Amino acid sequence: MAERDDHIKWHSYNVTKELYNRRFGHMSGVIWITGLSGSGKSSIANELNTMLYERHIYSIVLDGDNLRTGLNKDLGFSAKDRSENVRRTAEVAKLLVQAGALVIVALVSPIKADRDMAKSMFEEGEFVEVYADCPLAVCEQRDPKGLYRKARANEIAHFTGISSPYEPPSNPDIRLSSDLLSVKQAAGTIMYYLFENTSV
Amino acid sequence: MAERDDHIKWHSYNVTKELYNRRFGHMSGVIWITGLSGSGKSSIANELNTMLYERHIYSIVLDGDNLRTGLNKDLGFSAKDRSENVRRTAEVAKLLVQAGALVIVALVSPIKADRDMAKSMFEEGEFVEVYADCPLAVCEQRDPKGLYRKARANEIAHFTGISSPYEPPSNPDIRLSSDLLSVKQAAGTIMYYLFENTSV
Numbered sequence: 282m283a284e285r286d287d288h289i290k291w292h293s294y295n296v297t298k299e300l301y302n303r304r305f306g307h308m309s310g311v312i313w314i315t316g317l318s319g320s321g322k323s324s325i326a327n328e329l330n331t332m333l334y335e336r337h338i339y340s341i342v343l344d345g346d347n348l349r350t351g352l353n354k355d356l357g358f359s360a361k362d363r364s365e366n367v368r369r370t371a372e373v374a375k376l377l378v379q380a381g382a383l384v385i386v387a388l389v390s391p392i393k394a395d396r397d398m399a400k401s402m403f404e405e406g407e408f409v410e411v412y413a414d415c416p417l418a419v420c421e422q423r424d425p426k427g428l429y430r431k432a433r434a435n436e437i438a439h440f441t442g443i444s445s446p447y448e449p450p451s452n453p454d455i456r457l458s459s460d461l462l463s464v465k466q467a468a469g470t471i472m473y474y475l476f477e478n479t480s481v
Numbered sequence: 482m483a484e485r486d487d488h489i490k491w492h493s494y495n496v497t498k499e500l501y502n503r504r505f506g507h508m509s510g511v512i513w514i515t516g517l518s519g520s521g522k523s524s525i526a527n528e529l530n531t532m533l534y535e536r537h538i539y540s541i542v543l544d545g546d547n548l549r550t551g552l553n554k555d556l557g558f559s560a561k562d563r564s565e566n567v568r569r570t571a572e573v574a575k576l577l578v579q580a581g582a583l584v585i586v587a588l589v590s591p592i593k594a595d596r597d598m599a600k601s602m603f604e605e606g607e608f609v610e611v612y613a614d615c616p617l618a619v620c621e622q623r624d625p626k627g628l629y630r631k632a633r634a635n636e637i638a639h640f641t642g643i644s645s646p647y648e649p650p651s652n653p654d655i656r657l658s659s660d661l662l663s664v665k666q667a668a669g670t671i672m673y674y675l676f677e678n679t680s681v
Contacts, residue, residue: 373576
């Protein structure tokens with residue numbers, strides 16, 4: 282007896298992405314910020330989201346740490362679970378893009394193949410990859426959550442950059458030297474990119 | 482060596498639910514439509530979403546079948562997977578409520594405990610339970626996806642109402658006799674409820 286996966290029927294809805302976009306007066310899409318723990322992803326996402334709000338652009342942040350207290354709380358830090366973490370985040374982003382939002386993702390997402398999978402779910406021009414490029418030594422010195430110290434002390438496993446790999450993007454749309462830029466400068470760089478290269 | 486679940490830090494964001502609500506000019510919340518397959522959930526959700534769009538209220542539909550082609554495509558129809566299906570849907574709804582949306586969920590969600598768990602994730606007054614109350618015999622006669630026929634022929638497993646339980650809400654906020662009402666009437670009933678009982 283088959284499971285029902287073959288029998289799922291797609292329901293079309295009247296209010297399409299185009300109608301949502303028309304209502305908000307801007308395109309929807311994803312700004313995907315990848316980088317090491319401590320590279321400033323969440324701070325940049327928060328600043329960008331605030332800037333967009335002030336300009337009446339509808340944006341939402343999907344923050345990796347916050348998602349791990351909710352949607353992704355059943356997932357750990359193995360390669361498989363990290364991949365599933367990226368997949369679910371991308372799926373939620375896709376729902377939101379359909380509904381007209383500019384989605385800011387702040388997620389370590391250390392594996393290139395996982396990020397490429399996420400990108401492949403969106404249309405051309407809808408996915409902006411941002412690399413918060415901060416040297417490991419700087420992230421480790423900042424250590425805002427005290428996690429590097431614990432990782433070095435072997436108190437936590439699978440820690441990106443220490444005991445788990447980080448594959449930097451080879452060709453990100455935006456590379457932010459987030460050790461040198463202020464949070465406002467970093468967010469402003471993304472904002473400028475959006476205004477120059479998209480219909481936001 | 483501990484996993485990192487104890488070390489997840491919540492990031493606070495400047496643009497709060499209150500600010501999103503102020504921007505959109507209405508409250509956010511969840512309209513959770515439960516009912517048998519074929520009871521009209523998706524059609525009612527589509528109509529309600531369209532009505533809300535026309536009235537400049539920001540709403541999004543989370544459709545159970547559509548989610549099973551994306552976010553929930555790894556889940557089957559066992560009790561455990563159905564429960565996880567409800568949990569993830571509620572978690573996504575919560576993210577959207579934080580971001581100012583009125584979320585319309587169209588999901589069989591057959592188990593009372595699962596629906597109650599979903600409801601418990603929201604604040605008082607944010608969660609409206611709608612029961613698309615259509616007799617099994619009518620759903621089976623409609624059989625819009627041909628699934629009842631297959632379930633009776635033992636071609637699909639765990640089919641709600643046939644080989645899997647449906648626990649009707651004992652005290653839903655809205656009970657729709659969806660076998661007697663037109664889709665417009667059913668959606669209009671929800672709309673009227675929202676205008677009378679909430680700050681939508």
